[in-house]
Amino acid sequence: DVKVTQSSRYLVKRTGEKVFLECVQDMDHENMFWYRQDPGLGLRLIYFSYDVKMKEKGDIPEGYSVSREKKERFSLILESASTNQTSMYLCASSFWDAGTDTQYFGPGTRLTVL
């Protein structure tokens, strides 16, 4: 079974702190994604990566950066956390194969910024 793990289930940080959210997948997938999920707004794509050291902006990249130094690990970085970044963060991975890719999601990290 594909497994996508996220470093924390719950995280509480203070405004201005630098925050790292880690995601690891064990299926050698090329593609990895970071989403945030908010009530009334659904899931929105922050960043994605289709290869090591490659990254692409999603729909809402402002205030975030990412790092992909190894194929299995994709990190989301909040350089200076703000209260409007309080959210559920979901990581996913997939293998693109002519339209048959399925995205596999991690359990999510609920981040609260005080």
Next chain:
Amino acid sequence: KQEVTQIPAALSVPEGENLVLNCSFTDSAIYNLQWFRQDPGKGLTSLLLIQSSQREQTSGRLNASLDKSSGRSTLYIAASQPGDSATYLCAVTAGGTSYGKLTFGQGTILTVHP
């Protein structure tokens, strides 16, 4: 810009009923469409993936159909059970070189009561 809409937003049914969840999308140039299930506070689990060239997919009591030209998909759940209670999300994958980017609907919250 692709937009995905799900109707209804919430649905409550007695156990044993057959039910239909609806999803519509504005841009028919998609690679595939996926249905996900999300339990409260958890990540997403992929239920069914329909490629753009397919009309439907089935898994157990679930059947998903796709009418790409009209921008619609339905998820049919037969003989619903309390364990089916969850949020169901529809997502489409963009065509072109978008490396599997998903656009999600807001979801349908399903409650099946005994």
